[in-house]
Amino acid sequence: MDAxxxxxxxxxxxxxxxxxxxxxxxxxxxxxxCEVTGLNGKTAGPGGFSIGGLIGDPAAPxxxxxxxxxxxxxxxxxxxxxxxxxxxxxxxxxxxxxGEMQMVSYLVRNTSDKPTLAQAIPxxxxxEAAQSFHKIECFCFSQQALAPGESREMPLTFIVNPDxxxxxxxxxxxxxxxxxxxxxLASAATSEAKP
Amino acid sequence: MNTATTTIPVAGAHHGDHHGHxxxxxxxxxxxxxxxxxIGTMYLTFALIMFFxxxxxxLAVRVELFQPGLQLMRPExxxxxxxxxxxxxIFAALMPAATGFAxxxxxxxIGAPDMALPRVNNWGFWLxxxxxxxxxxxxVLSLFGIGDGALATGWTMYAPLSVQGGFGxxxxxxxxxxxxxxxxxGSINIIVTIFNMRAPGxxxxxxxxxxxxxxxxxFLLIAxxxxxxxxxxxxxxDRHFGTHFFSAAGGGDPILxxxxxxxxxxxxxxILLLPVWGLMPHVISTFSRKPIxxxxxQVYAFMAIGVLSVVVWAHHFFTVGMPTPALIYFMFATMSIxxxxxxLFFCWIATMWRGAxxxxxxxxxxxxxxxxxxxxxxxxxxxxxxxxxxxxxxxYFVVAHFHYxxxxxxxxxxxxxxxxxxxxxxxxMYSERLGKLHFWLTAISFNLTFMxxxxxxxxxxxxxxxxxxxxxxxxxxxxTVGAFVLGFSQLIFAWNVWQCAKGGAKAPAKAWEGAxxxxxxxxxxxxxxxxxxxxxVA
Ligand SMILES: [Cu+2]
Numbered sequence: 001m002d003a004x005x006x007x008x009x010x011x012x013x014x015x016x017x018x019x020x021x022x023x024x025x026x027x028x029x030x031x032x033x034c035e036v037t038g039l040n041g042k043t044a045g046p047g048g049f050s051i052g053g054l055i056g057d058p059a060a061p062x063x064x065x066x067x068x069x070x071x072x073x074x075x076x077x078x079x080x081x082x083x084x085x086x087x088x089x090x091x092x093x094x095x096x097x098x099g100e101m102q103m104v105s106y107l108v109r110n111t112s113d114k115p116t117l118a119q120a121i122p123x124x125x126x127x128e129a130a131q132s133f134h135k136i137e138c139f140c141f142s143q144q145a146l147a148p149g150e151s152r153e154m155p156l157t158f159i160v161n162p163d164x165x166x167x168x169x170x171x172x173x174x175x176x177x178x179x180x181x182x183x184x185l186a187s188a189a190t191s192e193a194k195p
Numbered sequence: 196m197n198t199a200t201t202t203i204p205v206a207g208a209h210h211g212d213h214h215g216h217x218x219x220x221x222x223x224x225x226x227x228x229x230x231x232x233x234i235g236t237m238y239l240t241f242a243l244i245m246f247f248x249x250x251x252x253x254l255a256v257r258v259e260l261f262q263p264g265l266q267l268m269r270p271e272x273x274x275x276x277x278x279x280x281x282x283x284x285i286f287a288a289l290m291p292a293a294t295g296f297a298x299x300x301x302x303x304x305i306g307a308p309d310m311a312l313p314r315v316n317n318w319g320f321w322l323x324x325x326x327x328x329x330x331x332x333x334x335v336l337s338l339f340g341i342g343d344g345a346l347a348t349g350w351t352m353y354a355p356l357s358v359q360g361g362f363g364x365x366x367x368x369x370x371x372x373x374x375x376x377x378x379x380x381g382s383i384n385i386i387v388t389i390f391n392m393r394a395p396g397x398x399x400x401x402x403x404x405x406x407x408x409x410x411x412x413x414f415l416l417i418a419x420x421x422x423x424x425x426x427x428x429x430x431x432x433d434r435h436f437g438t439h440f441f442s443a444a445g446g447g448d449p450i451l452x453x454x455x456x457x458x459x460x461x462x463x464x465x466i467l468l469l470p471v472w473g474l475m476p477h478v479i480s481t482f483s484r485k486p487i488x489x490x491x492x493q494v495y496a497f498m499a500i501g502v503l504s505v506v507v508w509a510h511h512f513f514t515v516g517m518p519t520p521a522l523i524y525f526m527f528a529t530m531s532i533x534x535x536x537x538x539l540f541f542c543w544i545a546t547m548w549r550g551a552x553x554x555x556x557x558x559x560x561x562x563x564x565x566x567x568x569x570x571x572x573x574x575x576x577x578x579x580x581x582x583x584x585x586x587x588x589x590x591y592f593v594v595a596h597f598h599y600x601x602x603x604x605x606x607x608x609x610x611x612x613x614x615x616x617x618x619x620x621x622x623x624m625y626s627e628r629l630g631k632l633h634f635w636l637t638a639i640s641f642n643l644t645f646m647x648x649x650x651x652x653x654x655x656x657x658x659x660x661x662x663x664x665x666x667x668x669x670x671x672x673x674x675t676v677g678a679f680v681l682g683f684s685q686l687i688f689a690w691n692v693w694q695c696a697k698g699g700a701k702a703p704a705k706a707w708e709g710a711x712x713x714x715x716x717x718x719x720x721x722x723x724x725x726x727x728x729x730x731x732v733a
Contacts, residue, residue, distance in 0.1 A: 005311050005387050012383050016421050023425025023455055027440060030451050081359065121443045127516045176443060 065099035066162045073160070074172045077106060077120075083179035084112035085146070090153065098162040101136070106175070108144070109151035117180040119143050120154075125172045132164035133171060143180060226321070229313030230723065231298045236620070237320050238295030239613070242288050243689065245327060246606075249283035250682050252276045257678040260671050263663050273661035274347040275363065279330055281350035282367065285467065286374045287327045289601065292609045293470040294319075294381045297409050299620060301385060303714035303721060304403045306394025306730045311387040319380035326373035333363040349659055351460070354441035354452040358433050365434070368427045375420045382413035382420075394713070396732035400494070403712055404487065407494050408473020411501040412466050418505060419459040419466075426455035450515055457508035465504045467601060469497060471608030472539055475561055477712065478615050479543055482558035483550025484709040489542035496535035496542075503532045513584045522581045529579040536572055540565065555707070556630030557615035560607055563638045567603030571596060574649070589659075592652025595645045602641060610637070610688065617692065618706035622720035623699035629691045636684035643677030 073096060075089035091104040110116055120140040124130040135141075139154035146152065160171070219227055225237060256276050259267045268276075298316065302309055310316045333345040346367040348357045357364050389402065389410050402410075429440040430452070439445020441452045476487045487493075509517065509525040517525075543565055552558070574596040578584050587593060610633075618624050647670035652658075656667045663671065705715040713732075717725050 002311065005391055008387050008390055009312070009383060012386060012417060015417050016379060019418050019421035020425050023422040024429075026422075026455060026458075027429075027451065030448065030454065034448065123443070125516055128518050178443075 064162060065097050067097050069098055069166070069169075070095045071098060071160050071164065071168065072170050073102070073158075074170070075104060075106070075174075076172060077175040077177065079177045080179070083116065083118055083177055085110050085116065085118060085177055087175070087177055096160060098132075098160045098164055101157060101159050103155060103157045105153045105155040106139070107151060108139075108146065108154050108177070110146035110148060113148045115145065115147050117143050117145050118177050119180055120175040120177050123174050123176070125174070126168065128165060129160075129168050129171045132161035132168075133173070134159045134161060140175060227317070229309075229317050231302050231310045231313070231316065232620075232721070232723065234310075234316050234320050235295045235298030235300075238291045238298060238323075241320075241323055241327075242292035242295060242609075243692075245283055245287035245291070246685070247689075248327075248331070249280050249288055250685065252280040252283070254678060254682050256280070257675040259661055260663070261675040262672070263665055263668050265662055268661070270661045271347055272344065274349070274659070275334070275345040277659055278347065278349045278352075278367075279334075279345050282330055282346075282370070283327070284601075285350070285463070286371075287323065287330070289467050289605045289609065290374075290378060291323060293409075293412070293467070294378075296405075296470060296474065296609075296612055296616075297381070297385050300616065300714060301388055301406050301409065302392075303619075303717060303725060304712055305389065305392065305397055305406055306713050306726050306732065307388060307392035308724065308727045308729070310384050311392055312384045315380050316384050319377050319384065322373045322377040322380075326370045326377065329366045329370035329373065333366050351456055352427065352430065352452075353456070354430060354433065354449040355443075357430055357452075358441060365431065368431050371427050372424060375424045378416050378420055382416040385409055385413045386417075394726070394729045394732050400491070401732060403473075404476045404490065404493055405470070405473040407497055408469040408471075411497045412469040415462045415466050415469075415501055415504065419462045422455055423459035426452060426459070429455075450512075453512045453515065454508070457511045458505070460511065461508045462501075462504040464597075464600065465500055467605045468608070469500070471564070471605060471612070472497070474612045474615070475543060475564065475608065476546060477710075478557050478561045478611055479546045480711070481615070481707045481709040482555060482561070483547045483552050485546055485548075485550040486711075487542075488545040488548075489538070492538050493542050496538040499535040500532060503528065503535070507532065510579055510584070513581050514588045526579055526581045530576060533572060533576060540569065540572075555614075556625075556627060556634055557611050559631060559634040560611035560614060563634065564603060564607045564611060567599055567607065567638070567641070571599035571604055574599065587652055589657055590652035591648040591656045591658055594658050595648035595652060598645045598648075602645070607637065607641075610634075613692070615707075616714075617695055618702035619714060619717075619719050619721070621696045621699070622702055622718070623695050624702050624706070625691050625695035625699055629687055629694075633684060633687045633691065636680060636687070640677045640680035640684060644674050644681050645677075647671070647674045647677075 072093060074093040075091060077087045077089060079085045079087055085108060087106055087108045089104065089106050094102060094104065096102050119142075122135070122138070122140050124133045135156065135158045137155065137157040139156060144152075144154065158173075225233065228234060228237075253276070255267070256273060259265070259273055298310065301307070331345070333342055336342050337344040342363065343361040345363040346352065346357075346360065347363060348360055352364065352367065389406055393402070429438070432438040433441055433447075439447040441447050441449045443449065472493075476490075476493060480487045507525060507529040509521065510529045513522060513525070543561075554562075574592070578587055578593060578596060614625065614630055651667055651670050651674075654667065656663055702719045704718050706719055707715075713726075713730060714721075716730070
């Protein structure tokens with residue numbers, strides 16, 4: 001190669017390396033962005049709510065219930081390929097006031113002849129509602145084990161935050177149950193089980 | 196521009212294949228060549244072959260869609276055809292054609308003796324045939340009962356479908372890697388050539404617009420191809436190495452793939468179009484016998500489009516559920532691209548204004564390009580509208596829109612360039628009669644194929660499905676007839692080029708009376724080594 005081209009070629013190679021690194025930097029950046037904005041429907045943690053009111057400040061009053069508004073919450077679930085389970089919500093839909101605590105459950109059954117370990121991953125639509133949807137107790141916080149043929153009611157307790165945008169009157173909560181093949185889900189439980 | 200008597204010897208212009216030296220002949224000449232003209236010819240030939248390969252795939256699809264119901268193929272095979280058709284047309288036909296133009300024309304137009312990195316240039320080309328093989332091989336393997344065929348996810352390779360797909364996905368991933376490396380090598384070469392090897396006196400603002408268009412394209416490739424390579428590498432890792440970049444089960448997110456893919460995918464549209472926008476003004480000015488109108492405006496418009504193209508990607512998936520502010524940002528950012536684009540349209544038309552226009556084949560294609568590509572731009576505005584897009588997303592409206600952009604804009608733009616420069620490359624004239632026939636058949640059958648698809652999309656026919664509701668039957672039948680006329684018309688083109696190369700009428704150095712630019716000062720065809728003494732640009 002003609003030596004006089006070398007400096008420019010080197011600079012261009014740096015640009016290319018930078019662009020390649022940018023693709024991988026997008027992975028953590030995107031995650032942070034989603035956590036801040038709820039962009040991809042990743043649900044928020046309990047967000048300071050607990051049974052009976054706010055965590056940390058026992059003197060604070062229970063979260064106020066906004067009786068002027070009603071939000072319809074719908075429940076759905078999918079079992080992902082590779083897992084021979086069935087799941088269905090026992091409540092398909094309910095109306096709740098923001099700030100009101102609700103409890104529902106899913107009926108989950110292992111239809112295979114093997115004991116299986118699986119993890120449910122939640123997602124909220126529309127994405128804007130994700131940040132205002134607080135799960136206080138959820139079967140998705142930990143891995144679930146079912147014996148062959150065993151079925152179980154798996155509960156979920158949640159509060160829709162009163163700060164939820166006034167335009168949102170409908171929320172869909174969806175779970176996807178993934179089989180745990182030993183390694184794939186190592187980080188899933190930790191990222192979702194934040195207290 | 197004119198050549199003065201001053202001659203400047205060029206350092207590094209002489210590579211292994213200097214005049215006096217022994218040069219391998221036959222096949223070995225083409226495998227080892229580092230000459231920009233040889234490599235340009237190989238790129239263009241490869242592009243033409245793959246154009247027909249990709250075309251055959253989509254004709255099979257159009258036969259299936261001729262009538263409602265499934266008659267010819269399994270849905271899986273249909274899915275494979277549409278995705279591989281797109282990858283072949285974009286990466287193996289349009290992009291190599293544009294790179295072939297760059298190889299032939301940039302050294303001739305800027306007065307350089309060759310490309311700056313001739314050896315790299317050779318590697319860049321020879322990565323393409325193995326990549327094309329990787330893309331199409333799974334079809335052949337499945338005939339022998341090996342595997343379940345090619346990539347069946349559509350060209351976008353969206354996760355999680357592509358995480359679950361058969362080994363056709365792996366073949367496509369490796370093909371994309373090879374194609375990406377090839378484009379990167381080509382881009383480095385073009386940038387270095389333009390920056391370091393211009394003739395003395397040719398400042399950046401005297402650079403031919405074709406070179407400017409390619410320069411922006413090269414930078415876009417360097418910025419975005421590595422991101423695509425990163426995305427498909429993550430996909431490969433998700434498929435085989437237990438990572439979970441795109442798997443919600445592992446805390447990943449399939450939507451991330453869409454962001455990464457379209458961060459590359461939207462600029463890719465301009466990567467395909469900028470070389471064409473670069474050559475258009477030369478052709479229009481030649482046949483209008485007027486200088487290019489608004490040279491500076493066009494250069495700045497290229498730059499503006501280049502910058503805007505990397506900040507609008509999410510308009511391809513408005514419907515995934517983005518926060519409203521993001522939707523609004525991506526909508527307005529996308530629409531703002533129409534401003535610099537309108538500047539280009541204005542300049543093209545202003546160049547023709549009151550010109551002494553004649554309608555040779557390249558000019559016909561240029562005019563067809565302006566009208567039909569205009570339709571692509573206007574329908575693009577419709578799709579950029581968040582509210583309207585919710586209705587038209589993933590419908591045939593989108594398919595029609597991007598074929599107006601990439602066939603009428605891309606392919607017809609490439610045809611413009613081929614007819615314009617063919618006399619220069621071969622030293623012979625093609626048949627005007629056949630060229631005009633080719634143009635009219637192409638323009639009419641193109642509209643016959645794709646105009647009905649706008650109506651199908653408006654009526655709600657989804658894309659990428661081998662069957663459809665009865666009410667869509669008439670328009671689909673028309674579209675299939677159009678596609679066959681369109682496909683077979685291209686044989687006239689191949690025949691015309693072949694006849695021209697084999698023995699058309701001799702072409703003068705300046706093949707078109709209204710042409711200007713350094714390339715027309717060389718003989719037709721130019722000598723194997725041209726501009727070894729660089730011209731002085733006034
Ligand atoms: Cu786009």
